[in-house]
Amino acid sequence: MLAEYHAKRYELIQEDRALRRELKGSALRTDVELKADEVIRRIRAEEAESIWKEEYTSIPHPFPGMEFLTGKSIIMKTKLFKILNKMPKGALLHAHLDATVNAHFLLELALQQPALHVRVQATVTASNFLTNLPEFRALPQEQFSDAAALTDEAYPPGSWISLAKARATFNHSLGGPEGFDKWVTGSMTINPAEAYGTHNTVTKIWQKFTSCFIVSTGLIRFEPIFANYIKEFLLTSIEDGISYIEARINFLHKYMIGADGQENIPHREWLIMFDRVQKEVKDQLKKQGKENDFIGARIIYSTIRFITPEELEWYLEDCIALKKEFPHLIAGFDLVGDENVLKPLIHYIKPLLSFQERQKEEGVDIPFIFHAGETLGDGTEADMNLYDAILLGTKRIGHGYSLIKHPRLLDTCREKGIAIEVCPISNEILRLTSSMPMHPLPVLLNNGVPVALCSDDPAVFGNMGLTFDFFQVLVASEVTGLSTLGALARDSIEFSTLDAADKKHALEAWGNQWAKFLEYVVKVGDGL
Structure with a gap:
């Protein structure tokens, strides 16, 4: 009787998990992968009992999958x-280019540019140190400005000062240059006090989140910085084991500021x-x-959900023109921004439907890759x-x-192969969930x-x-193991916009890297 019960129990569990994608390719789960999976599960269990149960003076109740900004250390x-x-x-399929490079590195790039100025x-x-946000802009040489220090009572509000001088003259009571x-x-990042204290609602944290982009745009959208910024993004991604990227670039501003300080660099020059x-x-x-460590990067053309449907028509035509000139670069189209307060997709239905017809006329294929349902x-x-x-x-x-x-809709996504770009840490910091154990990702899996x-x-x-x-x-799921992570990585390539030949190459390259990684994990396990 007991054996029969356990058999039925096992059968029910297997039926319940039968749809999980790491189990679909069970024939691909080699003995090495199964052994590596055991190693990872053992380490996870051991660290749950050791590292996560240690006493930390600044973190009163640590647990695996806790608030990221607090638990990062x-x-x-x-x-x-x-x-x-x-x-x-x-592959990394969901990343906004304007927030992909370490803020300290971006500031270092900016300080090398004499044309860059700042004002408050x-x-x-x-x-007002935390709320008085800087605005940056590159100026033509004839407009270079030299106002009083930003921290000086004599500073004329709204006056430009060179970035280098602003840093050198920052009041020592506020930390001087380091301050x-x-x-x-x-001003370009979210800290724990903001995410979990002063801005701990979706509405408040989005206000802080949006302000980060307002500040950084003046530094990034400057021709002498833009290329170095992209290079840093690609190199750091590759270093972390990312082999292919589809980055969302916001094309709202029709021109970037050139080296001469003029707003004269059109979208095609960005590409x-x-x-x-x-x-x-x-x-x-x-x-x-x-060479197999990096397959390449493409662009998801994006603009923001506060424009009018009539304005959207210009961006859609611009997207088509760029696709025709750079067919290998444009991967898709999206509308971005806070879904809870900006315009919904239905607001733009007429131009979006027309866009599909225009693609047929122009002989191009630009799939929609929409933000949707980023909400409670x-x-x-x-x-x-x-x-x-x-x-x-x-x-x-x-x-x-x-x-x-x-x-x-869950069934539709599974049946039609519509992949979900899940951003776990983003969802948590932007207050959709309080921690990873509360995240709905397991429902999707x-x-x-x-x-x-x-x-x-x-x-x-x-x-x-x-x-x-x-x-x-x-760390947030007992069901999830190394094989799950492998399936997620493999699916990121499978559901990319790469053409068949490039996708095959990318999957083969990833498969070889995965096999080496599994061997490494097993060796780690043997050394425990």
């Missing part, structure tokens, strides 16, 4: 994190720079015998974006946080919906690369 102490650092992650609307003081660095980088940089990176890797709502406009994204034929769904509330793990805005959140996101997912 503990995560980096773990053996599990060090192992996952070496894991081949596959009120003298920077101890009382300036802290002020600037703090030329992007293309040149990735070729340089590929050439660099080839010389090192690492149920039946709200943001939640309803899921229906429109699917009806419009979206290739993937960005975030899809509220998708689990819709059983028919257990329903067999394809998922690609993504970092979203790593420069703002501090989750550079993908290792942190993979870590948080792994």
Whole structure:
């Protein structure tokens, strides 16, 4: 009787998990992978009892999958994190270019540019240090300005001062030059006190989140910085085991500021720079015998959901023109921004439907890759974006946080192969969930919906690369193991926009890297 019960219990568990994608290719789960999976599960269990149960003066109740910004220092102490650092992650399919490079590195690039200036609307003081946001802009030489220090009572509000001088003259009571660095980088990032204290609602944290982009744009969208910024993004991604990227670039501003300080660099020049940089990176890797470490990068053309439908028509035509000139670079189209307060997809339905017809006329294929359901709502406009994204034929769904509330849509995504770009740490910091054990990702995995793990805005959140996101997912579920992570990485390539030949090459390269990684994990296990 007892044996029969256990048999039925096992059968029920297997039936319940049968849709999980790591089990679909069970024939591919070699003995080495199974052994490596056991090693990872053993380390996870040991560290749950040791590292996560230690006493930390600044972290009263640590646990695996806790709030990322608070637990990051503990995560980096773990053996599990060090192992996952070496894991081949596959593709990064959801990342906004303007938040992909460490804020300190961006500031270093900026300080090398004499044309860059900064201004504030009120003298920077101890009382407004955290809220008085800097505005940056490159000026033509004839407009170079030299106002009083930003921290000087005599500073004329709104006056430009050279970035270098602003840093050198920053009041020592506010930390001097180092205080300036802290002020600037703090304006482009979210810290624990903000995420979990002063801005601990979706509405409040989005206000802080949006302000980070407002500040950084003036530094990034400057021709002498842009190419170096892209290169740093690609190199740090490759270092973390990412072999292919589809980056969302916001084309809202129709021109970038050139080296002469004039706003005169059109969108096509942005793509030329992007293309040149990735070729340089590929050439660099080839010389090192690492050409298979990086398949390449493409662009998801994006603009923001506050424009009018009539304005959107211009961007859609621009996207088509860029696709015709750079067919290898444009991967898709998206509308971005806070779904809870900006316009829903249905607001743009006429130009979006026309866009599909225009593609046929122009002989191009630009799939929609929509943000949808990045919300706690149920039946709200943001939640309803899921229906429109699917009806419009979206290739993937960005975030899809509220998708689990819709059983028919879950089935549709599984049946049609619509992958969900899940951004675990982003969802937590932007207050959709309180921690990873509360995240709905397991619902997607257990329903067999394809998922690609993504970092979203790593420069703002501090989750550079993908290792942190993979870590948080792994420690938050007893079902999830190394094979699950492998399936997520493999699916990130499978559901990319790469053509058949490039996708085959990318999957083969990843497979070879995965096999080496499994051997490494087994050796780690043998040494325990």
